[in-house]
Amino acid sequence: xxxxxxxxxxxxxxxxxxxxxxxxxxxxxxxxxxxxxxxxxxxxxxxxxxxxxxxxxxxxxxxxxxxxxxxxxxxxxxxxxxxxxxxxxxxxxxxxxxxxxxxxxxxxxxxxxxxxxxxxxxxxxxxxxxxxxxxxxxxxxxxxxxxxxxxxxxxxxxxxxxxxxxxxxxxxxxxxxxxxxxxxxxxxxxxxxxxxxxxxxxxxxxxxxxxxxxxxxxxxxxxxxxxxxxxxxxxxxxxxxxxxxxxxxxxxxxxxxxxxxxxxxxxxx
Numbered sequence: 001x002x003x004x005x006x007x008x009x010x011x012x013x014x015x016x017x018x019x020x021x022x023x024x025x026x027x028x029x030x031x032x033x034x035x036x037x038x039x040x041x042x043x044x045x046x047x048x049x050x051x052x053x054x055x056x057x058x059x060x061x062x063x064x065x066x067x068x069x070x071x072x073x074x075x076x077x078x079x080x081x082x083x084x085x086x087x088x089x090x091x092x093x094x095x096x097x098x099x100x101x102x103x104x105x106x107x108x109x110x111x112x113x114x115x116x117x118x119x120x121x122x123x124x125x126x127x128x129x130x131x132x133x134x135x136x137x138x139x140x141x142x143x144x145x146x147x148x149x150x151x152x153x154x155x156x157x158x159x160x161x162x163x164x165x166x167x168x169x170x171x172x173x174x175x176x177x178x179x180x181x182x183x184x185x186x187x188x189x190x191x192x193x194x195x196x197x198x199x200x201x202x203x204x205x206x207x208x209x210x211x212x213x214x215x216x217x218x219x220x221x222x223x224x225x226x227x228x229x230x231x232x233x234x235x236x237x238x239x240x241x242x243x244x245x246x247x248x249x250x251x252x253x254x255x256x257x258x259x260x261x262x263x264x265x266x267x268x269x
Contacts, residue, residue: 003041006031010038010045014057014069018121019151021066042067053077055118070125071118071149075269081115082264086248088112089231092258099253101260107138107202107230110145116247117145120200120228123245123268124150127225130195131155135184135213139202142230146200155197157213161185169219173212184212191220198226205233207240214241231262 001009010027014020027038039059046057055072059065073081085106094101106112124146133155134143140156147154160183161168170185191197199213214224232246245268251261 001031003037003044006033006038006041007045007048010041011049014045014067015049015054017151018055018069018071018149019125021060021068023066026066071121073115073118073122078119078268079264081119082248085112085116085230086262086264089248089250089262090260092260094260095253095255095258097255101250101253103202103231104138108141110141113142114145116142116230117149119247119268120146120198120226120245121149123228124198124226127198128196129198129225131191131197131222132200133157133197133213133217134200135159135209137202137209139200139230142202143200146198146228150198152198155186155190157184157186157216159184165189169216171212171216171219173208173215175208175212182209182212184209184216186216186219191217191222193220193222195220196223196225198228199224200228201230203231203233204229204239204244204246206236207244210244211240232265 024035024038028035042057042059050056053074055070057067057069059067088106094103096102129152132143132147132150132152134140135157136159144154161170165187167188168185169188170183172181172183175182197217199210201210204210210227217224227241227244229244229246231248231250233250246265249263249265251263253260
């Protein structure tokens, strides 16, 4: 196999499985070449990947080391993404009444969610989490892509317990968005006690749902090491959680004037 072919195969393998660590020997065996040749191939692959602006290939030294692809986003790319996100949210036809917006088409736009996921993957990469967690709502698409980019399993916390989940733990929490007490549950088999998790959600108003996720995970002594929100409402100012990262902030929704205020979060990194 020619070097150009090996480099292409290495790039394909690594970018298809973000943040999965491959020992150098894996590629040596796959292509039947020496480690010195593979090291040169990886340097070329890294240069090519960085040129695309999608991330970089890093080499981890040590007995348990190897190579992996890490998704990345530049400050310029982030701003363009946030402006596009804001522009789509600002569409006045999204106003449903009562301060609610129709966002299903946005949150299920897989290409857009993959780009947003890169922001959270970069933000939380060093948190050494064991899981990505979300509640069964429109945030599943985003959370699943964050989990993929971080090479972590995804936990879906349900609104109602399912027979197929086996034994579950349930809690009640107050949802500010719906102004009522709601329920969420999680299978006892979903997590390992004492592990760490990142919470990802599509929208936060008062933080009740997000705090509910944190509370139900705490039943298993799971520590929340990061919280990512696609759209966070500016009101109320006092949230039920203090530490979170939002992509954009939702301000005033004027039903009469048909205007929606949305601003980027300029302090993500």
